[in-house]
Amino acid sequence: MRIVLGVSSPENHVHAMQLLSALRFPKAEIHAVHAVDRLTGPEYFGLPPGSGDVAARIEAMQQESAETELRDAAARLENVGLRAIRREILGGFPGSAVCNYADSVKADLIALGWEKHGPVEGLLAGSVARSVIVNAKQSILLAKHPHKDKPLNCVLATDHSPYMSECIQRFISWHPAGIGSLTILSAFPHRLASTLGQLMPDMAVNIRPWVEQQLIEKNEALMRKIADLGPVVTDSIVTREPVHKAIADTMHERSADLLILAAQGHGFFGRAMLGSVSYPQAINESHSVLILRG
Secondary structure, three states, X not given: OEEEEEOOOHHHHHHXXXXXXXXXXXXXXXXXXXXXXXXOOHHHHOOOOOOHHHHHHHHHHHHHHHHXXXXXXXXXHHHOOOOEEEEEEEEOOHHHHHHHHHHHOOOOEEEEEOOOOOHHHHHHHHHHHHHHHHHOOOEEEEEOOOOOOOOEEEEEEOOOOHHHHHHHHHHHHOOOOOEEEEEEEEEOOHHHHHHHHHHOOOOOOOHHHHHHHHHHHHHHHHHHHHHHHOXXXXXXXXXXXXXXXXXXXXXXXXXXXXXXXXXXXXXXXXXXXXXXXXHHHXXXXXXXXXXXXX
């Protein structure tokens, strides 16, 4: 498994390191990368002609700072039992540079840390996270707070679309050994059920209990599949609450460390239930998120 770890300010990427360590992916190949938005010359600062040496010195300082960050990050990785097989300084806007690098090394996962400490820092860090979430072809791990070295309590939100099933199978193939408990959450909101009932008044069955029973059975089948991960405690929730409220309530009730979902669903239920869920969960909520892509 190949992982690209975005290195920025220590308080951010340390969260991602801790979460990667807690997930315990076997044989993980970690590429630590630091993106520097290269300067194009003195005009970047509005400096007068002949000031090229000033821009060159600034670029040299950027390079030195990036090397220091990567060196320190490599040491911190070793402190949590991980190792960076490569350290790379990238040029360009950080979000695009990280995505392009992940493509070039055929990465499976991009891991980022993001913790808002103030409006300016939150805006800058958030712009990188937003860019990666929108543009990356890989799965994304976004760590938003410190994580202890203990088995993780996770919530897996699924719409059981073919796309989500493909994503889950990919996740299982990574063999994360650090999950202690996993709650499988499916939501069939009351408003959606009412709408479907109006659209299909001639159905031979009541749509709400029929769909709920289908979700219960699919959750149970997924619980059996999750058994491939080893001794993981699993349970299932099927709720009529709106998806975002269902996720928030379940994360709180389970004291969950990590939310797992797919980037998007395909098909009717995927668009209605998860298609607009992953982005706001990643950007607006305080819990760490693993966004799976197939």
